[in-house]
Amino acid sequence: MDLVSSSSPVGSLLNSVDQQHVYIAGTAFLVFALVAAVLLFSFRKQKIDYNSGIFTYLKFIYASFLKPHEKGDGQQDALESFYKTQAGVYDATRKRLLCGREDMLGLVAAQLKHKVESKALRHGEAVWVDMGGGTGYNIEAMSSFLPVDSFFSHVYLVDLSPSLCDVARQRFQRLGWKNVSVVCQDVRTFRLPEVENVDPRTKISTTTSGADVATMSYSLSMIPDYYSVVDSLTSLMKTSGILGVCDFYVQSIVDVSSRNYIGGAFNRHVNWLGRLFWRAWFDLDRVSLEAARRDYLEYRFGTVISASERNYLLGGIPYYIFIGCQKDLVSSPAGNDAIEKLDASFTESPYLSPANHRQEVEKANEQSAREIRSKAYESAIINLDSNLPLPSAFYQNHHYRIFYNDLLPKHTQFGNEYIYAFNWEDPRVDHRLLNITRDDVILAITSAGDNILDYLQNSPRRVHAVDLNPNQNHLLELKVASFIALGHRDVWKIFGEGKHPEFRQLLVSKLSPHLSSQAFQYWLDHTHVFTSSYGKGLYETGGSRHAIKMVRYIFKVFGLESEVRKLCEAQTLPEQRAIWPRIRGVLMSRPLHWAVVGTEWFAWKAAGVPRNQRNMIIDDYYKRNGLNQNMEQSKDVSGKSIWEYVVDTLDPVVQDTMISNDNYFYFLCLQGQFSRKCHPAYLSPRAHVKLSSPGAFDGLRIHTDEINEVIKRITPRSLTIAVVMDSMDWFDTDGVEASSQAQTLNYALKMGGRILLRSASIEPWYIKQFEENGFSARRVGARFPGTCIDRVNMYASTWICTKTKEVERPCTDRAISSFSLDEKRSSVDHLEL
Numbered sequence: 001m002d003l004v005s006s007s008s009p010v011g012s013l014l015n016s017v018d019q020q021h022v023y024i025a026g027t028a029f030l031v032f033a034l035v036a037a038v039l040l041f042s043f044r045k046q047k048i049d050y051n052s053g054i055f056t057y058l059k060f061i062y063a064s065f066l067k068p069h070e071k072g073d074g075q076q077d078a079l080e081s082f083y084k085t086q087a088g089v090y091d092a093t094r095k096r097l098l099c100g101r102e103d104m105l106g107l108v109a110a111q112l113k114h115k116v117e118s119k120a121l122r123h124g125e126a127v128w129v130d131m132g133g134g135t136g137y138n139i140e141a142m143s144s145f146l147p148v149d150s151f152f153s154h155v156y157l158v159d160l161s162p163s164l165c166d167v168a169r170q171r172f173q174r175l176g177w178k179n180v181s182v183v184c185q186d187v188r189t190f191r192l193p194e195v196e197n198v199d200p201r202t203k204i205s206t207t208t209s210g211a212d213v214a215t216m217s218y219s220l221s222m223i224p225d226y227y228s229v230v231d232s233l234t235s236l237m238k239t240s241g242i243l244g245v246c247d248f249y250v251q252s253i254v255d256v257s258s259r260n261y262i263g264g265a266f267n268r269h270v271n272w273l274g275r276l277f278w279r280a281w282f283d284l285d286r287v288s289l290e291a292a293r294r295d296y297l298e299y300r301f302g303t304v305i306s307a308s309e310r311n312y313l314l315g316g317i318p319y320y321i322f323i324g325c326q327k328d329l330v331s332s333p334a335g336n337d338a339i340e341k342l343d344a345s346f347t348e349s350p351y352l353s354p355a356n357h358r359q360e361v362e363k364a365n366e367q368s369a370r371e372i373r374s375k376a377y378e379s380a381i382i383n384l385d386s387n388l389p390l391p392s393a394f395y396q397n398h399h400y401r402i403f404y405n406d407l408l409p410k411h412t413q414f415g416n417e418y419i420y421a422f423n424w425e426d427p428r429v430d431h432r433l434l435n436i437t438r439d440d441v442i443l444a445i446t447s448a449g450d451n452i453l454d455y456l457q458n459s460p461r462r463v464h465a466v467d468l469n470p471n472q473n474h475l476l477e478l479k480v481a482s483f484i485a486l487g488h489r490d491v492w493k494i495f496g497e498g499k500h501p502e503f504r505q506l507l508v509s510k511l512s513p514h515l516s517s518q519a520f521q522y523w524l525d526h527t528h529v530f531t532s533s534y535g536k537g538l539y540e541t542g543g544s545r546h547a548i549k550m551v552r553y554i555f556k557v558f559g560l561e562s563e564v565r566k567l568c569e570a571q572t573l574p575e576q577r578a579i580w581p582r583i584r585g586v587l588m589s590r591p592l593h594w595a596v597v598g599t600e601w602f603a604w605k606a607a608g609v610p611r612n613q614r615n616m617i618i619d620d621y622y623k624r625n626g627l628n629q630n631m632e633q634s635k636d637v638s639g640k641s642i643w644e645y646v647v648d649t650l651d652p653v654v655q656d657t658m659i660s661n662d663n664y665f666y667f668l669c670l671q672g673q674f675s676r677k678c679h680p681a682y683l684s685p686r687a688h689v690k691l692s693s694p695g696a697f698d699g700l701r702i703h704t705d706e707i708n709e710v711i712k713r714i715t716p717r718s719l720t721i722a723v724v725m726d727s728m729d730w731f732d733t734d735g736v737e738a739s740s741q742a743q744t745l746n747y748a749l750k751m752g753g754r755i756l757l758r759s760a761s762i763e764p765w766y767i768k769q770f771e772e773n774g775f776s777a778r779r780v781g782a783r784f785p786g787t788c789i790d791r792v793n794m795y796a797s798t799w800i801c802t803k804t805k806e807v808e809r810p811c812t813d814r815a816i817s818s819f820s821l822d823e824k825r826s827s828v829d830h831l832e833l
């Protein structure tokens with residue numbers, strides 16, 4: 001359609017002007033505008049800085065996307081052609097593009113500080129090489145974590161681009177740092193001065209000489225012969241050296257799904273379109289994003305920490321951070337010894353020195369029909385035999401988190417969510433019933449880890465914390481790392497208040513050396529839990545948050561918030577009892593229970609009560625009321641039975657326990673955080689002193705597996721206590737799991753060893769299975785209407801099953817790899833490393 005018709009006055013005017021005149025007029029206008037702009041700039045008093053403002057970005061765009069690549073001789077010319085024009089604006093334009101550099105430096109610095117604290121390194125003696133260091137940004141940025149000029153004896157920046165090296169030299173001149181050398185050289189040929197004149201064919205001892213740290217940020221993806229550079233790093237670095245890398249990548253999860261040594265695949269997958277787009281885009285600038293670079297790094301080094309992130313500010317470019325160490329950590333006899341020692345501590349086996357391995361194995365075999373090996377040991381043997389690095393758990397500073405395969409469906413079924421952000425079992429009662437001593441070897445379910453921390457205060461010889469949900473164990477690890485690395489003030493903020501605005505910084509710079517790679521990845525992705533200004537922080541996370549949030553919402557809608565506050569502040573039981581009826585009237589109203597609380601959906605999704613456990617509650621109700629289970633009644637009765645269960649739980653709690661200063665479980669549900677007067681014992685300053693003392697967690701082992709799988713691999717008759725909480729309620733009444741668990745527990749426990757369990761039923765069906773399998777069972781707590789069994793009062797009964805008889809060893813179906821069955825291979829003496 002013609003917008004200006006030729007019949008209109010404008011149209012006829014345009015028709016009358018020759019096309020050529022239009023072009024001339026347009027060109028004249030552009031020339032005039034250009035001359036005016038030049039005059040304007042030349043008359044301006046101050047000099048124009050072409051390395052700032054809009055020019056920064058114009059130069060960056062020109063050099064990166066428009067400027068043709070000059071044909072030159074080798075990589076240096078190619079690099080110069082790319083960097084010469086933009087050397088002056090490099091730092092300003094890369095701040096946002098090269099994301100993660102500060103995190104990588106923070107993680108490296110945290111590892112170095114940990115080495116200094118554990119006396120493996122001395123302040124002022126470390127050597128650092130920044131490979132492809134560019135303008136020296138990293139070295140200056142490191143000063144926010146460590147005093148570069150005094151911590152390092154020498155820092156080398158190696159880069160092939162002369163113009164970027166010039167910028168770096170100016171930087172260190174400005175900073176006045178005398179211990180930094182800028183070396184304009186290809187990283188493939190760089191050697192530290194002390195080994196420079198040595199024949200490259202000679203093997204140099206890396207135990208004492210070499211770099212303590214090597215870093216590469218966004219340079220590996222620019223180096224064509226990356227194999228040779230990665231290989232050269234192994235001889236550049238000391239045996240105890242640390243490698244920090246940060247770079248772009250693209251990869252499919254399929255590539256890594258069979259690898260057990262990458263330290264967790266959280267967030268690693270980049271979809272097909274992303275893989276195609278980012279590779280093609282960066283290819284324009286000769287930056288290679290193929291997966292092999294990261295893969296090769298992970299193959300040549302042991303993974304200490306690995307994380308996959310996205311730079312969302314620039315469209316979600318995938319990048320990774322890798323903190324590694326020499327993979328051959330275990331090639332020495334001491335390394336073998338370490339694996340054996342660890343295995344012994346995972347399984348409670350006697351430690352057999354490799355020196356007398358054969359002899360001692362024979363002796364041990366006499367006692368045990370089969371050799372007990374941890375899954376971690378088996379995977380280590382397989383990896384060593386295939387010349388692969390060990391699973392990352394072996395390279396960590398602490399060995400409490402035991403290797404597990406995070407890609408197994410039994411773990412991925414939980415998504416990235418823990419169910420419990422805090423424990424729902426009263427450890428005060430556990431202590432009273434169990435009387436934990438220094439000789440105890442305890443196996444307990446992790447849950448949120450609160451009770452594990454409680455038991456550890458009595459210094460038992462060993463605590464095996466077990467959970468199938470990896471995220472529950474990540475939570476326990478975070479607690480443990482916080483006690484090791486932080487003061488009481490920070491621990492209180494994170495776990496008392498559930499919020500800490502500086503959580504991310506603490507995670508990177510203080511907690512990271514004490515976390516497994518998987519736990520670090522998890523918390524790096526969940527920093528918002530503690531830092532977000534919305535919501536209630538930690539205690540409004542996890543699967544059970546739905547119930548807590550709903551209750552708080554109901555209080556708001558019914559205007560009960562001030563009543564609830566008063567309930568949490570009441571100083572005497574009569575005061576508390578007087579406030580309760582108004583809140584109770586709403587919370588326990590029959591319509592609410594009929595519509596929400598009594599439903600199966602609510603029980604599982606919001607309160608974490610699985611179907612089998614809910615059925616036990618309903619069965620008890622039938623028995624109590626002399627009903628028989630016909631279908632007509634059951635629909636109505638199930639709602640009623642849950643309602644009664646909730647009444648039996650809550651009424652006695654308000655009657656008999658002080659919410660404001662003793663019952664921290666309900667205080668937390670109502671307030672969303674603990675208070676200085678009302679909190680678990682592990683958050684007290686006294687417990688902090690105990691738990692932050694050196695070696696406080698030496699006896700802790702965190703297993704990510706089913707309880708049965710863990711017990712099967714524990715040396716017979718080594719446990720003294722097993723705390724299985726209400727986990728047996730989850731089993732099917734028709735299945736064999738309960739019976740098989742009772743058998744394996746019998747086998748793992750010492751004579752006289754005890755199992756502590758809780759149940760939603762007053763008379764759990766599986767007690768019979770314990771009695772049939774060598775236990776004498778005693779109900780040590782029962783909740784009858786109107787009474788409190790403990791401060792939580794959530795379970796109908798508590799039981800202690802004591803082992804009184806040995807039963808025959810269950811026939812286990814555990815799959816032992818061919819490696820662990822083959823005597824020659826299973827012995828680390830025979831491995832060629």
Ligand SMILES: C[S@@+](CC[C@H](N)C(=O)[O-])C[C@H]1O[C@@H](n2cnc3c(N)ncnc32)[C@H](O)[C@@H]1O
Pocket residue numbers: 075079094098101131132133134135137138158159160161164185186187188216217218219222223224
């Ligand atoms: C994207 S820049 C990163 C610079 C710096 N690491 C940073 O994070 O700001 C990549 C650097 O690698 C350098 N580089 C590429 N290939 C190299 C090689 N073979 N030897 C030394 N340096 C190289 C480039 O000159 C460039 O400075």
